[in-house]
Amino acid sequence: MSDQSLFSIFFSAMVVNNFTLAMFLGLCPFMGVSARVETGLRMGLANIFVLVLTAISAWFLNTYILEQAPYLRIISFIIVIASLVQIVEMAVKKLSPVLFRQLGIFLPLMTTNCAILGLAIFQTNRGYGFLQGVTFAVGAGLGLTLALVLMASIRESVEFSDVPGIAKGTGLVLIIAGTLSMAFMGFAGLL
Amino acid sequence: MRTTTPTHDFVRGIWKENPVLVQMLGLCPALAVTNSVANALAMSGATFFVMSCSSVLISTCKRFIPHEVRISAYILVIATFVTLADMLLQAYAPVQHKELGAFIALIVVNCMILGRQESFSSKNNPFRSLLDAVGTGIGFTIALVMMGGFREILGTGSFLGVSLFGPNFEPWVIMVLPAGGFLTLGFILLAMGVFEQRKEAKDEQVTEVLS
Numbered sequence: 001m002s003d004q005s006l007f008s009i010f011f012s013a014m015v016v017n018n019f020t021l022a023m024f025l026g027l028c029p030f031m032g033v034s035a036r037v038e039t040g041l042r043m044g045l046a047n048i049f050v051l052v053l054t055a056i057s058a059w060f061l062n063t064y065i066l067e068q069a070p071y072l073r074i075i076s077f078i079i080v081i082a083s084l085v086q087i088v089e090m091a092v093k094k095l096s097p098v099l100f101r102q103l104g105i106f107l108p109l110m111t112t113n114c115a116i117l118g119l120a121i122f123q124t125n126r127g128y129g130f131l132q133g134v135t136f137a138v139g140a141g142l143g144l145t146l147a148l149v150l151m152a153s154i155r156e157s158v159e160f161s162d163v164p165g166i167a168k169g170t171g172l173v174l175i176i177a178g179t180l181s182m183a184f185m186g187f188a189g190l191l
Numbered sequence: 192m193r194t195t196t197p198t199h200d201f202v203r204g205i206w207k208e209n210p211v212l213v214q215m216l217g218l219c220p221a222l223a224v225t226n227s228v229a230n231a232l233a234m235s236g237a238t239f240f241v242m243s244c245s246s247v248l249i250s251t252c253k254r255f256i257p258h259e260v261r262i263s264a265y266i267l268v269i270a271t272f273v274t275l276a277d278m279l280l281q282a283y284a285p286v287q288h289k290e291l292g293a294f295i296a297l298i299v300v301n302c303m304i305l306g307r308q309e310s311f312s313s314k315n316n317p318f319r320s321l322l323d324a325v326g327t328g329i330g331f332t333i334a335l336v337m338m339g340g341f342r343e344i345l346g347t348g349s350f351l352g353v354s355l356f357g358p359n360f361e362p363w364v365i366m367v368l369p370a371g372g373f374l375t376l377g378f379i380l381l382a383m384g385v386f387e388q389r390k391e392a393k394d395e396q397v398t399e400v401l402s
Contacts, residue, residue, distance in 0.1 A: 021369065022369045023223065023369070024218070024219050024222040024223040024369065024372065025219060025223075025297075026219075027218045027219050027222065028218070028219075028302060031215065031218070071274060071278070072274075073274075073296075074270050074273055074274050074277070074296050074299055075267065075270040075271065075274065078266055078267075078270050078299055078300075079263075079267070082262075082263055082266060109302075111262075111266070111300075112266075112300040112301075112302050112305060113300065114219040114297045114300045116300075117296065117297060117299060117300050118293060118297055121293040121296045121297070122293055125292070125293060165384075165388065166381055166384035166385050166387075166388055167381060167384070169380075169384075170215055170380055171377050171378075171380035171381045171384055172377075173377075174373050174374075174376050174377030174380060175373070175374065175377040175378075175381075177373040177377075178370050178371075178372075178373030178374035178377055179370075181369050181370035181373055182365070182370040185368060185369075185370060
């Protein structure tokens, strides 16, 4: 059991070790749905939801089931995540068809979003308890949302500027991400 | 239905449809573990193993996998081989295993591997799937080692741990930090954009001369 304080876990997951900008987790949605602030924000919120659910189920699996069979960890985590994403997908489709259309392929792709499996694995490796795990998930989700929204707002303003032809597309997005990541390095050493 | 030759299956993934540099798949490991060449090699080795084994297995069993649950079935096969790779690395390369940490488990969610199963292995025979997986694996290795090389040479002044520039070299620490990963891949893509543009310009000239 880790004895880190909840605040430090939360803050560290959100800004100091931001999942996207410092640990390169969840890059696919970061590149894919960061063209509009609105969509980015919603994707981030959907992510928080799935992350928290994952943290709870990962804790449950770790405490009650995987003690006897640690080698099944990767397999069981991925099954749980796949079914969770399926449930969230159905819920979103029912509750908000507009959001469902906007997120498009990136909603089912959340199964293969490294941020989600990454959260479960990191939580296990660091030996977080239940509360710590949930705090970690909320912090990481907020960090993802923050990165997505920042990126989307930069991209919205870049859209109207005159960039050289070769830099249009992914190259430019990566350079912007690099600059953002540099800005987040300013938080290093805070905790 | 079959339009490609086995050679084409093999060569395609290496450069023309390079998974990382052209298709932008598998970015998470490509950026996260390329702060040194040794890590990049260990990561590509593990990915290579997982991809070849799961390609062969899936193309062999494709008749028994129901269409509706194929994605989950693929993920399960991949997760099994990742667990194997994790244990093998832990046994034979403990240093790299420690450095890569959680990113070995994250091979499961590498979109490149799932993409190859869905778009190739589920439709072709084991031999061709193996060729395709090996080709894509080589392409992945090239991209990772290229990034690892740039980042290690500029960030620490060494290559595979061998010092290159002597003690007076001031390392660009930013290159081994996370920001350097984004910047390196960004600049590689920009350079590739320049080459594309030149090639297009040349092709246009040729067509003008011909016409």
